[in-house]
Amino acid sequence: MMRQAATTLTFRTSGAGLLEITGPVADWVVAQGMRDGLLTVFVRHTSASLVIQENADPAVRSDLDAFFRRLVPEDPHLYRHQDEGSDDMPAHIRSALTNVDLQIPLLDGRLVLGTWQGIYLFEHRRAAHRRDVVLHLMGE
Amino acid sequence: MMRQAATTLTFRTSGAGLLEITGPVADWVVAQGMRDGLLTVFVRHTSASLVIQENADPAVRSDLDAFFRRLVPEDPHLYRHQDEGSDDMPAHIRSALTNVDLQIPLLDGRLVLGTWQGIYLFEHRRAAHRRDVVLHLMGE
Amino acid sequence: MMRQAATTLTFRTSGAGLLEITGPVADWVVAQGMRDGLLTVFVRHTSASLVIQENADPAVRSDLDAFFRRLVPEDPHLYRHQDEGSDDMPAHIRSALTNVDLQIPLLDGRLVLGTWQGIYLFEHRRAAHRRDVVLHLMGE
Numbered sequence A, B, C: 001m002m003r004q005a006a007t008t009l010t011f012r013t014s015g016a017g018l019l020e021i022t023g024p025v026a027d028w029v030v031a032q033g034m035r036d037g038l039l040t041v042f043v044r045h046t047s048a049s050l051v052i053q054e055n056a057d058p059a060v061r062s063d064l065d066a067f068f069r070r071l072v073p074e075d076p077h078l079y080r081h082q083d084e085g086s087d088d089m090p091a092h093i094r095s096a097l098t099n100v101d102l103q104i105p106l107l108d109g110r111l112v113l114g115t116w117q118g119i120y121l122f123e124h125r126r127a128a129h130r131r132d133v134v135l136h137l138m139g140e
Helices: A024-030 A058-071 A088-097 B023-031 B058-071 B089-098 C020-029 C058-071 C088-097
Strands: A002-013 A019-020 A037-043 A048-054 A101-107 A117-123 A131-140 B003-011 B019-020 B036-043 B048-054 B103-108 B117-123 B130-139 C003-012 C017-020 C035-044 C050-055 C101-107 C117-123 C128-138
Touching: A002 A024, A002 A101, A002 B003, A024 A037, A024 A117, A024 A131, A037 B023, A037 B103, A037 C128, A048 A101, A048 B003, A048 C088, A048 C117, A058 A088, A058 C088, A088 B048, A088 B058, A101 A117, A101 B103, A101 C035, A101 C101, A131 B103, B003 B023, B003 C035, B019 B058, B023 B103, B023 B117, B023 B130, B023 C117, B036 B048, B036 C058, B048 B058, B048 B103, B058 B089, B089 B103, B089 C050, B089 C058, B103 C101, B103 C117, B117 B130, B130 C035, B130 C101, C003 C020, C003 C035, C003 C117, C017 C058, C020 C035, C020 C117, C020 C128, C050 C101, C117 C128
Parallel strands: none
Antiparallel strands: A002 A131, A019 A117, A037 A101, A037 A131, A048 A117, B003 B130, B019 B117, B036 B103, B036 B130, B048 B117, C003 C128, C017 C117, C035 C101, C035 C128, C050 C117
16 A cells, blocks of 8 residues: 655755765665655755765766856846845756756655665755755555 | 646747746645755756746846857857757757756645745747646645 | 656766756656646756757757766875776766756656756766666656
8 A cells, every 4th residue: 555754854954065865865765664665855944955976986976066167157237136245146047957856756665766866865055054854655 | 535637738938048836836835735856847858948046137037048059059059950950959968968857845834935936947049938847735 | 646756877987078868868757648637857966967958959968968078087196086987077067067867747648858858967077988877757
């Protein structure tokens, strides 16, 4: 019989960059005791996002963060929206370029992530933030 | 008992830019009478897309649109595909950089959108268009 | 009664560019005999990704690939991560800018793809690769 489970995990980022959340996400999935299903990961913010990226060499994450800083520079002349600081509008754009939600199938009790795939919360603001990530699992 | 519901909403865009669709999407979801589930929003086009963005300051949407116009310029020298006008290939690329589909969990009768998150249809063509957006809800 | 089905399709890419996979994906979906549901397509790699794009003019795919090569150049001075070749870090970034997963509703026995929408596996490495794509279908 198909069923659902959901929770909200809160992570504390330490400023811009990628924070791996694969462990706590996978632990919660396993604790639901389903064999097959679909996991949705959803971030409830507009200046942080989600990516699945290489989990081996930490340089991949710093290169990725550096690329997005170059692509969407923190230049006040480029944006009208300035109320929340010069790093806010670039954060919204970097969020639009990546993902607010991710879906990962669960098969035989395991998320089907490839060997080198990790789930990352991508903080786009300069300051540390608390970020709510909703997990929703549907299956049996 | 888990069940499904689906519909297609048609929106008329007024040319390039972001059109908020949170209201009609949330209204349809509430009308299905489910407590928990997973909503999928899917746009059936290749020159319009979907984003979840800040819903407070309208400057965020104009800054976002302006960024994508700079990043993917409407320059005929850059693209071989010209048949449908010089704004068509940039529209396909902007679509690939954002999303064709979004997933939002439903918990306790409400979509888990954060306070500042709105759902937007992102028109990438210069002219007004009719755009079909499929909503699919699975839950109970 | 809602149920699930899943499989893994393996595709051989011939180097960087877009490979259409709509046919084999749709064939598998039809073979599951469901009327309504939600299809998830998930690529188990960090240097290949998924996009839904125009399926008519092949120039759209070459223009898209060319855009991503310009946006994320293969320049060793830009990236610290070099271990797996100069095309590896650009591949990770192009993957983050597109999608690891896609969701497409199934209604009345057909995926709701628009007339011009095709599903593409986007290879970001220069060499040919074998790529695993997981399909997961939930519905009835």
